Amino acid sequence: MNIDLLVTDCALLPVPGREPLIECGxxxxxxxxxxxxxxxxxxxxxxxxxxxxxGQLAMPGLVNGxxxxxxxxxxxxxxxxxxxxxxxxxxxxxxxRRVDAEMVYWCARLAAAEMLLSGTTTVADGYFFEDEVAxxxxxxxxxxxxxxxxxxxxxxxxxxxxxxxxxxxxFIERWQGRDPxxxxxxxxxxxxxxxRRTLRRAKELARTCGVPLFVHVAETRNEREQIAEPLAPxxxxxxxxxxxxxxxxxxxxxxxxxxxxxxxxxxxxxAVVTCPQSNAKLASGRAPLTxxxxxxxxxALGTDSAASNNSLDxxxxxxxxxKLHKVRPSDPTAVPARQLLRLATWGGAAALGLESGHGxxxxxAPADLILIDRNQPRLQPWHGPDLLVYSxxxxxxxxxxxxxxxIVHERRLLTIDLxxxxxxxxxxxxx
Amino acid sequence: MNIDLLVTDCALLPVPGREPLIECGxxxxxxxxxxxxxxxxxxxxxxxxxxxxxGQLAMPGLVNGxxxxxxxxxxxxxxxxxxxxxxxxxxxxxxxRRVDAEMVYWCARLAAAEMLLSGTTTVADGYFFEDEVAxxxxxxxxxxxxxxxxxxxxxxxxxxxxxxxxxxxxFIERWQGRDPxxxxxxxxxxxxxxxRRTLRRAKELARTCGVPLFVHVAETRNEREQIAEPLAPxxxxxxxxxxxxxxxxxxxxxxxxxxxxxxxxxxxxxAVVTCPQSNAKLASGRAPLTxxxxxxxxxALGTDSAASNNSLDxxxxxxxxxKLHKVRPSDPTAVPARQLLRLATWGGAAALGLESGHGxxxxxAPADLILIDRNQPRLQPWHGPDLLVYSxxxxxxxxxxxxxxxIVHERRLLTIDLxxxxxxxxxxxxx
Numbered sequence: 059m060n061i062d063l064l065v066t067d068c069a070l071l072p073v074p075g076r077e078p079l080i081e082c083g084x085x086x087x088x089x090x091x092x093x094x095x096x097x098x099x100x101x102x103x104x105x106x107x108x109x110x111x112x113g114q115l116a117m118p119g120l121v122n123g124x125x126x127x128x129x130x131x132x133x134x135x136x137x138x139x140x141x142x143x144x145x146x147x148x149x150x151x152x153x154x155r156r157v158d159a160e161m162v163y164w165c166a167r168l169a170a171a172e173m174l175l176s177g178t179t180t181v182a183d184g185y186f187f188e189d190e191v192a193x194x195x196x197x198x199x200x201x202x203x204x205x206x207x208x209x210x211x212x213x214x215x216x217x218x219x220x221x222x223x224x225x226x227x228x229f230i231e232r233w234q235g236r237d238p239x240x241x242x243x244x245x246x247x248x249x250x251x252x253x254r255r256t257l258r259r260a261k262e263l264a265r266t267c268g269v270p271l272f273v274h275v276a277e278t279r280n281e282r283e284q285i286a287e288p289l290a291p292x293x294x295x296x297x298x299x300x301x302x303x304x305x306x307x308x309x310x311x312x313x314x315x316x317x318x319x320x321x322x323x324x325x326x327x328x329a330v331v332t333c334p335q336s337n338a339k340l341a342s343g344r345a346p347l348t349x350x351x352x353x354x355x356x357x358a359l360g361t362d363s364a365a366s367n368n369s370l371d372x373x374x375x376x377x378x379x380x381k382l383h384k385v386r387p388s389d390p391t392a393v394p395a396r397q398l399l400r401l402a403t404w405g406g407a408a409a410l411g412l413e414s415g416h417g418x419x420x421x422x423a424p425a426d427l428i429l430i431d432r433n434q435p436r437l438q439p440w441h442g443p444d445l446l447v448y449s450x451x452x453x454x455x456x457x458x459x460x461x462x463x464x465i466v467h468e469r470r471l472l473t474i475d476l477x478x479x480x481x482x483x484x485x486x487x488x489x
Numbered sequence: 490m491n492i493d494l495l496v497t498d499c500a501l502l503p504v505p506g507r508e509p510l511i512e513c514g515x516x517x518x519x520x521x522x523x524x525x526x527x528x529x530x531x532x533x534x535x536x537x538x539x540x541x542x543x544g545q546l547a548m549p550g551l552v553n554g555x556x557x558x559x560x561x562x563x564x565x566x567x568x569x570x571x572x573x574x575x576x577x578x579x580x581x582x583x584x585x586r587r588v589d590a591e592m593v594y595w596c597a598r599l600a601a602a603e604m605l606l607s608g609t610t611t612v613a614d615g616y617f618f619e620d621e622v623a624x625x626x627x628x629x630x631x632x633x634x635x636x637x638x639x640x641x642x643x644x645x646x647x648x649x650x651x652x653x654x655x656x657x658x659x660f661i662e663r664w665q666g667r668d669p670x671x672x673x674x675x676x677x678x679x680x681x682x683x684x685r686r687t688l689r690r691a692k693e694l695a696r697t698c699g700v701p702l703f704v705h706v707a708e709t710r711n712e713r714e715q716i717a718e719p720l721a722p723x724x725x726x727x728x729x730x731x732x733x734x735x736x737x738x739x740x741x742x743x744x745x746x747x748x749x750x751x752x753x754x755x756x757x758x759x760a761v762v763t764c765p766q767s768n769a770k771l772a773s774g775r776a777p778l779t780x781x782x783x784x785x786x787x788x789a790l791g792t793d794s795a796a797s798n799n800s801l802d803x804x805x806x807x808x809x810x811x812k813l814h815k816v817r818p819s820d821p822t823a824v825p826a827r828q829l830l831r832l833a834t835w836g837g838a839a840a841l842g843l844e845s846g847h848g849x850x851x852x853x854a855p856a857d858l859i860l861i862d863r864n865q866p867r868l869q870p871w872h873g874p875d876l877l878v879y880s881x882x883x884x885x886x887x888x889x890x891x892x893x894x895x896i897v898h899e900r901r902l903l904t905i906d907l908x909x910x911x912x913x914x915x916x917x918x919x920x
């Protein structure tokens with residue numbers, strides 16, 4: 059067994075949301091995979107590199123199911139507004155003016171840094187100039203399901219909407235099988251910005267290439283009315299009628315999904331990403347998460363963009379989701395901590411169609427793991443993994459390993475010059 | 490002008506929630522007070538000590554309106570349960586077994602450290618053995634309105650309920666005028682744990698001594714039924730009927746306050762503390778915060794204890810409050826960021842009856858301020874102070890000054906041995 063990296067003397071949470079926690083153990087990593095984990099009695103003696111995990115907890119890195127990484131540029135640009143005003147009066151004009159390959163590249167680097175430093179090791183991203191997001195993630199060391207945006211309007215990098223599917227096809231060609239960190243995909247923005255033909259063609263392309271299709275759907279109450287038609291009484295019904303739903307389609311938001319919509323999603327085994335903070339901040343509403351989980355839907359948790367959140371901290375997203383779903387209708391047992399730990403790791407990975415084991419420390423899984431400093435005041439004393447949801451431990455993330463490579467160590471990002479990235483983003487923000 | 494401490498070259502937010510932000514300024518501190526602030530052109534040349542604030546934002550430290558600091562021992566002990574089960578099956582038994590002077594002292598030290606490191610400089614605390622909380626705060630350097638608990642049951646340190654008011658009186662005697670960091674107060678636990686006579690006597694004592702009275706009230710739906718009687722149809726009505734409401738009474742929670750209750754609070758100018766995360770996690774409900782603010786009530790924001798939150802990070806509380814009150818009924822403009830910045834600083838201080846200016850950087854105010862590293866990824870780029878609410882900046886707090894004294898510098902606590910404190914709390918947790 060060739061061990062590239064060995065983490066010793068740490069507590070271990072191999073499958074978040076499930077017991078047991080190993081109090082003092084090790085993780086052996088080789089060729090980008092988890093080779094084995096166990097208690098320290100069985101720890102291998104030799105490895106190419108060793109990290110002393112004393113006082114730390116090793117767990118799988120978090121999986122952020124939905125992001126528009128480059129939108130960190132618009133973080134805090136326009137708060138306390140509804141989605142329509144926010145989008146049409148602030149974000150769309152800013153995007154029209156500001157989005158180019160350079161902006162996407164630098165802002166995606168900043169977003170990748172922010173996610174890694176707060177314990178996220180995989181993100182599903184959807185934007186324009188998505189090549190630049192993929193490039194930024196490869197350089198920074200973040201795993202990314204990178205989805206090229208498709209719109210029936212002139213979009214950044216795709217001036218002619220008639221070529222939107224072609225642009226997505228070229229993007230997939232360029233990235234399929236190219237880098238272990240990148241899974242290319244397609245992101246049809248929404249049923250109200252993509253016509254029937256575009257949605258159908260995008261899904262055909264996704265099926266042909268074997269890649270996931272992402273789509274914002276049922277985000278706001280208004281959308282329901284905009285999409286309504288005799289044969290498709292709801293946005294999700296509309297997607298079903300177009301034969302868009304299958305297990306490689308990821309429906310983002312689904313706030314205004316009723317029982318019939320959830321039945322449709324379940325019947326087609328389509329996946330869902332819920333973004334509770336973004337939906338709350340924009341007052342779009344609260345997704346029926348309990349009903350989704352009761353139906354056995356594959357669900358991931360997403361931050362959405364930093365412009366509507368305004369952070370990319372998935373630990374905070376877990377905490378918010380738990381509390382939001384308990385408070386009304388009043389049920390303190392709803393969406394318990396262990397369920398959110400699952401959604402934020404292997405449950406989310408399954409929703410995104412990633413390989414089995416992704417989001418766990420089970421041997422054979424991709425070696426994406428984080429080390430959390432359990433000696434920080436907010437994690438004292440340690441009564442169990444629920445603290446990871448309720449105590450806001452993002453700042454306690456000390457080390458991050460992605461694909462077997464050490465990316466963050468002692469809270470420092472090792473892969474890129476963060477100071478330069480921040481300076482570039484500040485420059486772009488002033489333009 | 491004798492300047493003890495001068496912070497230079499920082500951005501300044503002198504009165505959170507109000508413009509303007511000074512882009513490059515200074516803060517001069519002397520004798521525990523803010524002496525002056527201004528732009529760098531007018532910066533004094535000499536000071537006993539200088540902190541280079543480059544890349545940082547200086548703002549008043551946060552005011553946590555409600556806490557039971559020693560309960561950090563029970564952080565994560567029992568999650569995802571309703572208030573009655575949580576309290577009667579887990580917390581009360583744990584308290585009966587575990588609470589003594591030693592536990593209160595060490596756990597309050599840990600809580601004080603956690604609050605200071607996340608930017609809180611004043612806390613209103615209520616517990617038993619409150620002398621130990623006050624002592625821990627003085628040693629750690631946190632400002633504290635320390636309220637001795639009063640119950641009509643045998644309580645930690647007060648075995649005979651007949652002596653509960655006497656114990657509170659002795660506590661106030663010991664602390665009034667003793668240390669600039671400590672304001673003694675009384676904490677009558679709740680209308681369902683304190684009888685009429687006790688509530689009346691506690692308020693008489695508070696009035697005689699000129700100290701605030703805290704009380705949990707209208708936290709759960711059940712409480713309404715428990716307290717109901719012909720003359721007082723609600724818990725808040727009950728307090729009013731007992732003549733407990735005045736501007737030195739702080740009503741904590743008020744989740745189940747109806748319009749009549751809010752009118753009563755307003756008529757008596759009684760203050761409110763809202764604890765949205767605790768109320769959500771225990772599924773107690775959501776306080777009518779918008780209605781409270783519309784009536785001009787003095788409102789503070791509190792974390793409640795780490796056992797029902799599970800962190801003491803007031804930045805996170807702001808963010809949660811903003812989103813919770815936007816999502817339902819759907820209003821993205823409700824409780825905007827600037828309003829929360831006010832509640833978490835000078836608005837909260839006013840609710841607690843602290844001196845005018847407390848929670849600002851206005852000359853003459855207590856020198857309680859924090860420096861936030863604006864170069865951290867999650868605060869990039871800087872579009873304005875709303876980011877302080879929506880981007881979770883607790884981990885970006887680099888320096889903390891309380892009463893003119895540097896308590897946290899470069900994210901390190903200078904006052905106590907944090908490692909020893911954590912070890913003591915871990916030992917207590919295992920007992």
